[in-house]
Amino acid sequence: MSDVATAIEDAPESVRATTPLTGFLDLVIRSVLPLLLALVAGGILIAALGHNPFGFYLDIYRGGIELSAWQDSLMRASTLTPIALGLIVVFRANIWNLGYQGQFLLSAAMVAGLGPHLERHLSATLTLIVLFFVAGITGAVWTLIPAILKAWYQTNEIITTLMMTFIGISLAAILVKGPFQDFSSNVPQTLPLNLDQLLPTIPGTRTHVGVVIAAVLVLVVHYATTRTSFGLKLQVLGANPRAAVHVGLDPKRVILTAFMCSGALVGVAAAIEILGILGYVRADYNPAYGDAVIPFVFLARLNALAVVPFILFYSVLSIGGDFAAQNSGLPVDFLLVIVGLTLLFMVFIEYLGRRREIGRSYITPGLRAGLRLRKPR
């Protein structure tokens, strides 16, 4: 009988037929509404600070899309997308890689530090390829300690990855101030890469090919997570780790693979940013892209295709936001307020949604079970 009770408890989400209408409503309520509410609440805040919210949002449009600003937004998206994909891969397995900043910064430092030396010996194309591999491997290796601890000793990876973040940030700074430092510069930073060694642009634009790389990665990750045995293994481990053992999935291997894929994707994001935009890394460099991406990964319900529009939206917001903030005199970090508000409204809608049985949850069944979240009564 307890079986049946549990089955029924799970039912509301799954028994309901998905018609195009409910699917559309689900999309609007669960995915778009939190963003809209965040923009409205952000607007009220801007007004409260004595600025014109409409002017602010118009500036975002101007600075993020108009003229050729959309190209900057697109390039920003090409950095954010691999990070989002990296999070999707592990989150689907209910593994919490929150060490993305350490992975990102270390990969960035390695790319920027090794790049100037490599380009002296190798051709431009080869340098780029090697650097992408260096970035991916650095990111992957940096996940190894939390991955091994989790796989063999069930250590909580939220804690270990966060701790590895602090170490990673400091280690990246040590690398930049130590072996990779350009002593001709006043501030601690790496030797700038030769500009014509940077990522080539797409003909007719000034957008670098990182955008293409990101697009390909989206397709690859989406295919891998939804149409392959690897994707199913991630899902099984995420939804029911004991079932993973029972059906013989070798959870250790799945955990290691998922973690390393995640780290590698974050590393590739760092390579795109350094090789496509910056060309060098300063010791205090930390754009905290991962933090901004997390809410959108959940709004997209860990779907690699669905996350793209959210990332594009945020990229416009972030590129245009710089311009809008300067124009209005608001701090640049104001955008993080909007990200934070999005998270807040997601929580709110998640609660209402479970209570009133609207739409699908943002989080995976495995996590819900772990948090003992049931429908509130």
Add this chain to the structure above:
Amino acid sequence: MASDRHEQADSTAGADAPAVELIGITKVFPGVVANDDIHLAIRAGEVHCLLGENGAGKSTLMSVLSGMTQPDAGSIRVGGSDVRIDSPRSALALGVGMVYQHSTLVPALSVLENLLLGEGGGLRLDTERGEARLAEIAATLGVHVDPRARTGDLSLGEQQQVEIIKALWRGSNVLILDEPTSMLTPEGVAELQKVLVRLKEAGVALVFITHKLHEATSIGDRVTILKQGRVAGTLGENDLRSRTADDLQAEIVRIMFGEEAVGSAPVAELEGALPERRQAVRASGDVLLELAGVSASGDGISAGIEDVSLALHQGEILGVAGVDGNGQRELAEVVAGQRRATAGDVLLFGTPIGKLDVRSRQKLGLRYVTDDRLGEGIVGSLAVGLNLVLKRVGQRPFWKYGRTQRGQIEREARELVAEFDVRTPSVATRAGTLSGGNIQKVLLARELSSEPKVVVFNKPTYGLDIRTTLAVRTRIQELAADGIAALVISTDLEELLGLCDRIAVLYQGRLVGTFENGPGAAERIGELMVGSRAA
């Protein structure tokens, strides 16, 4: 049937009013009407049995009464006046206590600490008052409970007594017991029955949920039979006293399954009493599975297994009897490859397989039907179809170079669903939404497809309704007749007696005896199960 109508009619609001009355309770879950206009009167000093198949609505009805669920329609009267029960707390305040099928005690805490957990108030535990209260209730029940014993060290029967005490702690006069006998030995059931009698004498109204017919007729003063969310029939006190057990059980089967069921499935067989013994060749067959001095450590309070040796022949059904928690799961998992043996060897077809993982053993034809169906058997959020091929992830023809072949999976799933009579809207339905019986069928289909050779069944019919239980037992017998070796681990001795060629007894992780199934085996096994006699 319906013999208590007149009793209700002449009841005034005084002492004669039922302790609890459910009036027109209706509860609808998406896609399922769990309760449909149910009327039920529970009287003080009476055991009211609630009988029904899985999914008949017993548990939903009781979660309505205990405040876990809100009904969509209908009302509840306690002591003659209308009440609203919107939380387990308000149920307790009204004197409605609940004993769940699975323990809700914290194993690491003492009995007294567990009992005081629900108490509000200050930081300090009032142990003196607590001990006095415990002694008082224990005396009413006629049991002895050590307040300082660690709950995890108690037997399941003792734990259940603590659960009952906990439910009565705040002075409940209505007690709901959800399948209380499912985890108990025959001795434990007898003990429980004594406790119930004393509770009756103390004027407590008891609701006894079960799907075992003989319990309903022997323990109940009144039996209400639920079917598909409705009250299908009622047996009053007069029926229960005046008619023979066989007659009553036949009547109940008729109510539950309709006229034709009585003829086709004898009541004795439904109850798991010795069905016709399978006349298969056995023992003459080769040894397929052998355990040689196998030890393995257990989880938490479970002792694990120690020095277990057994041989399983082709076409044989070997039963493993024992009270739950004596190493059953560890034994099954060591054979399946989910748990490492710390000593000894597992041999399949004469070859040691100790180093092989779950997947390799599965490929060799060694299968494990787990008892933890929801916990590890299925992934509830995945489609039935995917669950059916979950042990073959990455293998052809369902995956080619890692790419999912949806058509192949769907075809296989459709065939298995038809063959194993899984009742599911489609193969794309999420497995977690199926009923317990159908989930078990999904597991059977998964394990028994693609050439099984040796199958370990862990509590194969636990929690299943009578019809599914019969289907599962028949399936096991058919398998053995086809030359497959079956290791059936069960806490239901009747089941093993009805099914097995030989029965081994597991007690505290050791095999303390193996018996040819036959007359007199039951008593000897029963004694060994509770460790009251050395082998």
